[in-house]
Amino acid sequence: MQVLPLPSGATTKESPSLGKLIVLTGPSGVGKGTLMQKLLQRHPELYYSVSVTTRSPRTGEVNGKNYYFISCSKFEQLVAQGEFLEWAEFAGNYYGTPRAAVLDHIQSGQLVVLEIELEGARQIRASFPSALSIFILPPSSSELEKRIRGRGQDSDEAIACRLHRAQEEIQAAHEFDIQIVNDDFDAALNEIETVLFG
């Protein structure tokens, strides 16, 4: 994979919004996606931003629902055209948030949720200072590893890369507005709901 120069951090702030932007981040395998799915089932008024990635689809993943799966060259073209609100490289693949859809839904007054990794979340914090950011922590490193392996979707190499990155990500948890430990699933979900809806 050709390595793109990473975004140097947002230099411009996005316009004030009507709706609100929520960023959910945390290490791979902590349970963000599972929490997000449940949250969307329970609160269909939320708008979930479907990301673009160069990663290959996992078994059962659907293009346009889980991700938009595209080639590296197409991703690089979209970066050059400024189509992403944020983007990052993660474990050998690129991931990005489509700009237009997110801004449109914020403008229409919706709560918009992003589920993204640390570097992208930092870019959003720089360009949307009013965004609410939530960091999901695992109860322990061994439980995190158990969850990634238990998911059974990634190669040993990919798992090692994700666990290595997880240590760096966890060190950055304090940068976020709210930290929630996903030990008991329902308790973590309730905490997110309380933060979002009171």
Ligand SMILES: Nc1ncnc2c1ncn2[C@@H]1O[C@H](COP(=O)(O)OP(=O)(O)OP(=O)(O)O)[C@@H](O)[C@H]1O
């Ligand atoms: N509280 C929990 N207790 C036990 N297992 C959990 C809990 N929350 C999620 N899991 C399980 O952990 C695994 C990883 O969850 P999930 O795929 O949602 O993680 P993720 O943070 O979205 O990962 P990635 O960032 O790599 O997409 C799944 O098998 C999920 O069912």
Ligand SMILES: Nc1nc2c(ncn2[C@@H]2O[C@H](COP(=O)(O)O)[C@@H](O)[C@H]2O)c(=O)[nH]1
């Ligand atoms: N910076 C971004 N990170 C994203 C985006 N969409 C997903 N992600 C994060 O990537 C990792 C790996 O995801 P996986 O599906 O391959 O396990 C995980 O932390 C996601 O939250 C995005 O648009 N931008």
